[in-house]
Amino acid sequence: MASSSSTASTEEASTSQPEKKEETKQKKEDDGEESDKESDEKMFECNICLDTAKDAVVSYCGHLFCWPCLYQWLETRPNRQSCPVCKAAISRDKCIPLYGRGGSGKDPRSKIPPRPPPTRTEQTDNGRFSWGSNEGNGGFHMSFGIGAFPFGFFASAFNFGAPGTAPAGANFMTPQQIEEQEFLSKVFIWVALIFIVWLMLA
Template identity: 65%
Template sequence: MAETSEAQASASASAPGGDAGGDDDKHDERMLECNICLDTARDAVVSMCGHLFCWPCLHQWLETRPSRQVCPVCKAAISRDKVIPLYGRGNTKQEDPRNKVPPRPAGQRTEPESNSGFPGFGFGEGFHMSFGIGAFPFGVFTSTFNFGDPRPSAAPRGTAQYEEEQFLSKIFLWVAIVFVLWLVFA
């Protein structure tokens, strides 16, 4: 309470109109308070429903409930793109508050986390693990696990490369069958 009366005293002292003007000033100030931190709004933005916030405060509110983005005052739908920055005259550099940290709503979101593959295997980019018996052409028997390895994708259907791949895979299949038969009957 002591602080309040001090604040009041200084407000009325600075107001040219004396005591009568002091109350009005105070009322005006309250009009410009952020609805979240209750302080005078800095980097002010206003929602479509007309409610005033500090951009950092509103940003944190939106981050807290990504699935339920509503106005903290009236619970109207709200989003980072649909707030308007306010520029007063006193401020010399008029930069969009949303461009500062925390980042401006549009276009500066952090990228979604890259898929880091198997959390258990932290061996860098491409980690191969092979089990198997046999040597070269019988490599078809090995089961190969590739984690996070950018394997060349299959060639598009219809191209010459596609035909070639199909042909090769058929040959390997036959070789494999012959090998199995040889193992069984030999």
């Protein structure tokens, strides 16, 4: 809260500067020009290193950075990337390179290797029987088909992976995971068979 008030005050200061500039110009031309130069330089300072922005990029929210500075910040907090100045959502693709007259004209963002693509996937909303949606995993639909209470219990009790990660993992499983799944499916088939036998005997 306090931090936002500080940035707000600097913004206020910068917006009120033009008025001040005009006043000083009217009074003392030399002084006015000097402060003009200074504030002009500050206008194009990177918000992170406070130097004149090199390989400048500007975020959608309008804040200027050196690309190396912003890149380092985005890497520091890859999980919640936010604009250092206003905390708006920000990412590599949500900033625009600035090309002045003197620059090379190359996209500054191409200089630093792009970060690896994220592997995070959104949680899918399948309830207790999360394995049921993994088509081609074999076996489970049949044993659950009985639909009796204990199986519901087993399904939730033996569901080791988090429900969100299980479906994603189905696309590229390690051999170890496949082995575990096969082992589990065997266990469940045996449990199902024992249950059926018990039902018939009872």
